[in-house]
Amino acid sequence: MNTTEKQKTRNRPYGDQVAISLLAVFLILAVLVAMGIYIKRRSLPEYVGRTLTEAEMQEVIDRNSPLTTYVHLSPNADFPRKSEIKKITIHHMAANLSLERLGESFGRIDRSASANYGIDVNGNVALYVEEANRAWTSSDAENDNMAVTIEVANEEIGGDWKVSDRSFDALIDLCTDICLRNGIEELVYTDDSQGNLTTHKMFNPNTDCPGPYLGSRMWEIAELVNERLRSE
Numbered sequence: 001m002n003t004t005e006k007q008k009t010r011n012r013p014y015g016d017q018v019a020i021s022l023l024a025v026f027l028i029l030a031v032l033v034a035m036g037i038y039i040k041r042r043s044l045p046e047y048v049g050r051t052l053t054e055a056e057m058q059e060v061i062d063r064n065s066p067l068t069t070y071v072h073l074s075p076n077a078d079f080p081r082k083s084e085i086k087k088i089t090i091h092h093m094a095a096n097l098s099l100e101r102l103g104e105s106f107g108r109i110d111r112s113a114s115a116n117y118g119i120d121v122n123g124n125v126a127l128y129v130e131e132a133n134r135a136w137t138s139s140d141a142e143n144d145n146m147a148v149t150i151e152v153a154n155e156e157i158g159g160d161w162k163v164s165d166r167s168f169d170a171l172i173d174l175c176t177d178i179c180l181r182n183g184i185e186e187l188v189y190t191d192d193s194q195g196n197l198t199t200h201k202m203f204n205p206n207t208d209c210p211g212p213y214l215g216s217r218m219w220e221i222a223e224l225v226n227e228r229l230r231s232e
Ligand SMILES: [Zn+2]
Pocket: 090, 091, 092, 137, 138, 200, 207, 209, 210
C-alpha cells in the first residue's frame, strides 16, 4: 500500500461521517419547516386556506361586503386586526388577474401577501381577508391594521396602468359600502398618509402602486364616494 492509498483509506470513513451528518441536519431542518407550516395552518381560523361550500361562503359574505361574489380566504393575515377600521387603501394588481388567480397567489404562505378585497377587470369583487382581520398589503402594519385594502385589476399593462370603467365603478361601490358598514362618514384624500384614503406608494418608496391612472383619480374617488355617503 503506497502513501496515497493509505490516505484514501483513512479519509473514506471521515467523508462518510460528514455526509451522514449533513443529511441528518438537512432532515432535521426539513422536519422543523414542515412542523412550522403544519402548526401555522392548524392555528389559522376556520375557513382560511381552503375551498368553502356555498353555505360557508354565504356566511362569510354576510360578515363582509354584500358586493362579494367570490371568496378564498388567505392565510397571510393577522387574526384579528388590531385597530378599528378607519381607512381604505387602494392598490392595483400591476397585472390583469382573475379573482381565482389572485386568490391562489394570496393563498401561498411563502408569498406573505394579501388584500382584503380584489376587483377584476369586469368589476367582480372577491374577498381574501375578512374585514375583521388585517391583510398584508401596504408594507405598513399600522396602516393595514386601520385600513380595508383593495387590489384592482389593470386593463392596460404598463403605461398608465389603466383600470377598466367597470372596475372603477365597482371600486366606488365597494368603497361606499365599506364606509357605510364601518361608520366612516367621509373619505379624505390628502396625497399623503394623513388622510383616510391612502395608497401603497405612500408607505413604500419602491412601489408606484396604484399606478398613474388610479393615482390621478384618487381625489375623484373620494369625491364620488362622499357624494354617495351624503345622499344615503
Ligand atoms: Zn400595492
